[in-house]
Amino acid sequence: MSVQSETITPQAPAADPLVADEALRPAFFDWLCRMGDNTVVLGHRISEWCGHGPVLEEDIALANTALDLIGHTQMWLGLAGEVEGRGRSADDLAFLRDAYRFRNAKLVELPNGDMAVTLMREFLFDAWHFEMLTALTRSASARVAEIAAKALKEVSYHLERSSDLVVRLGDGSAESHARMQEALDRLWSYAGELFTADATDDAMAAAGIAPSLADLLAQWQRTVDEVLEEATLRKPEGRFDVHQGGKQGRHTEHLGYILAEMQFLQRAYPGASW
Amino acid sequence: MPDTLPSTDQVWDWLGEVPDPEIPVVSVTELGIVREIRWEGDLLVVAVTPTYSGCPATAVIDLAIESHLRGKGLEKLRLERRLSPPWTTDWVSDAARDKLRAYGIAPPVDGTASDGRTASRAARIAGRSNLAIACPRCGSTHTERISQFGSTPCKASYRCRDCLEPFDYFKCH
Missing domain, CATH: 3.30.300.130 (Fe-S cluster assembly (FSCA))
Structure with a gap:
């Protein structure tokens, strides 16, 4: 008999009445799409570095991070499809929705730029993602909580890596410092969308499924302040919540190009599989 | 049947x-x-x-x-x-750890999992101290992390400073 049969306690799959709650359905579906669209769009963006990283280790690290995010997407959009109850799979949602149906924040669809932009964007997102998932492990929805617990283990090292690199490059050479500062200045006004609540966020918070976004902000700011200080980078003085609308489906022109590449195969050859 | x-x-x-x-x-x-x-x-x-x-x-x-x-x-x-x-890597059995080592992969060492809270400073200190991750080839603990990521999602890349060989570390998760 194997070790595992003795040490692992069998546990039934999480039962979750909220998944079938009709009153919650529109907001719950919308919110799950936000989670899954953030991870699929950022995952796709980061995967664009595959084969183009500045050094082999960074190339592998970026590809691994992208893979984690795509894995999270399968869980979030898979659950979104269940909640919606129309038989759509995670693949259907990722590959067959148009840009205006996507619910990701604008931050994640921006082009990669140089490594400074890519890493700074990852850091700003990871710091939010980490706080969000930490709070979601206590979600009233057992299904959401188990996805969060799984994803959090991976996002923990995403945050560790991106914050580490922000410090090393910010507090690095004159060239790397200047590029990191420029990246921060460019991205800053997009970060606040992750913390701007609308009716969907309010409904999820009221149902105990997701935290109040305002509650996540203080810890995010602490993490950002600490890392930027150590990186000798200057926090921009302007507002961080200028760019809004991605979560409601109003995107930059960049998302369409991502989807054109990401969705091409399923659009051109519907139902293709291997 | x-x-x-x-x-x-x-x-x-x-x-x-x-x-x-x-x-x-x-x-x-x-x-x-x-x-x-x-x-x-x-x-x-x-x-x-x-x-x-x-x-x-x-x-x-x-x-x-x-x-x-x-x-x-x-x-x-x-x-x-x-x-x-x-x-969690805690569920990797003892027998498997020996097999991993024999195969050239350093098995997971407790306490090397990321928790996100140790961001930057602590992570870099941990990255340098390496918590005695032994080279699966020569057994030396004089090793250094090259990258948190490796050939598969579950592995990190390390290098032995004594026998000079690179090796995979099955990272704690």
Whole structure:
């Protein structure tokens, strides 16, 4: 008999009445799409570095991070499809929705730029993602909580890596410092969308499924302040919540190009599989 | 279909013969990813958990489990994905750790998992101290981390400063 049969306690799959709650359905579906669209769009963006990283280790690290995010997407959009109850799979949602149906924040669809932009964007997102998932492990929805617990283990090292690199490059050479500062200045006004609540966020918070976004902000700011200080980078003085609308489906022109590449195969050859 | 249903212990033993596709020296049960085996009437249910949520080997592992059990004469079976509680390297068995080392992969060492709270400073200090991750080739603990990421999602890249060989570390998760 194997070790595992003795040490692992069998546990039934999480039962979750909220998944079938009709009153919650529109907001719950919308919110799950936000989670899954953030991870699929950022995952796709980061995967664009595959084969183009500045050094082999960074190339592998970026590809691994992208893979984690795509894995999270399968869980979030898979659950979104269940909640919606129309038989759509995670693949259907990722590959067959148009840009205006996507619910990701604008931050994640921006082009990669140089490594400074890519890493700074990852850091700003990871710091939010980490706080969000930490709070979601206590979600009233057992299904959401188990996805969060799984994803959090991976996002923990995403945050560790991106914050580490922000410090090393910010507090690095004159060239790397200047590029990191420029990246921060460019991205800053997009970060606040992750913390701007609308009716969907309010409904999820009221149902105990997701935290109040305002509650996540203080810890995010602490993490950002600490890392930027150590990186000798200057926090921009302007507002961080200028760019809004991605979560409601109003995107930059960049998302369409991502989807054109990401969705091409399923659009051109519907139902293709291997 | 056999005349009598095999015991779940028998099925555990059979799954002990299914190698991990990426690290074939260890089995799927030794990795701790088979979480439950149960009978629902004459239907066998096997609950499998992913190591990393985006691990591309997941589908291959499911296929390997299914075809191995079908080869044992089981026809009615269902694989179930189990997310909770999330997989941890704590479930990698002692026997598997020895096999990993012999295969050239340093097995996971407690306390090297990221927790996100140790961001930057602490992480870099930990990255330098290396918590005695021994080179699987010469046993030296005089090693350094090259990258938190490696050839598969579950591994990090290390280098031995004594025998100078690079090696994979099955990172704590």
